[in-house]
Amino acid sequence: MAYVTLMLAVLAETIGTTALQASQQFSRPLPSVIVVVSYAAAFYLLSVVLKTFPVGIAYALWSGLGIVFIAIIGAAIFNQKLDIAAILGIGLILAGIVVINLFSNTTPH
Numbered sequence: 001m002a003y004v005t006l007m008l009a010v011l012a013e014t015i016g017t018t019a020l021q022a023s024q025q026f027s028r029p030l031p032s033v034i035v036v037v038s039y040a041a042a043f044y045l046l047s048v049v050l051k052t053f054p055v056g057i058a059y060a061l062w063s064g065l066g067i068v069f070i071a072i073i074g075a076a077i078f079n080q081k082l083d084i085a086a087i088l089g090i091g092l093i094l095a096g097i098v099v100i101n102l103f104s105n106t107t108p109h
Contacts, residue, residue: 002049002051002052002053002108003108005048005049006045006046006049006053006061007065008045009041009042009043009045009046009048009049010042010061010062010065010066010069012038012039012041012042013038013039013042013062013066014066014069014070014073015034015038016034016036016037016038017066017070018070018073018077019031019032019034019035019038020035021074021078023035042062046058046059046062049062052108053106053107053108054106057104057106057107060096060097060100061097061100061101064093064094064096064097065097067090067093068090068093068094071086071090
């Protein structure tokens with residue numbers, strides 16, 4: 001259940017960050033409200049995950065997955081280009097997430 005809650009936290013953070021871009025520096029009301037609500041939900045859900053995961057691992061997974069998803073959304077929706085260095089870096093983040101989940105004894109398996 002902790003992984004489901006963590007994924008919901010990542011989803012909320014991803015929605016909030018996408019809305020942050022769409023809010024145009026908080027000049028558009030609806031995306032601005034979505035930012036605040038989504039981030040509040042993301043941090044609440046992350047706090048629930050901390051009952052099961054160590055804070056460093058939970059934050060690494062939460063922020064790492066958020067980076068990956070936002071990079072994909074930025075490219076797909078906002079037409080933001082990723083160069084090879086960015087793609088390589090994101091690949092390394094994904095590799096780190098895989099290593100944590102497959103080999104670390106600090107996460108519930």
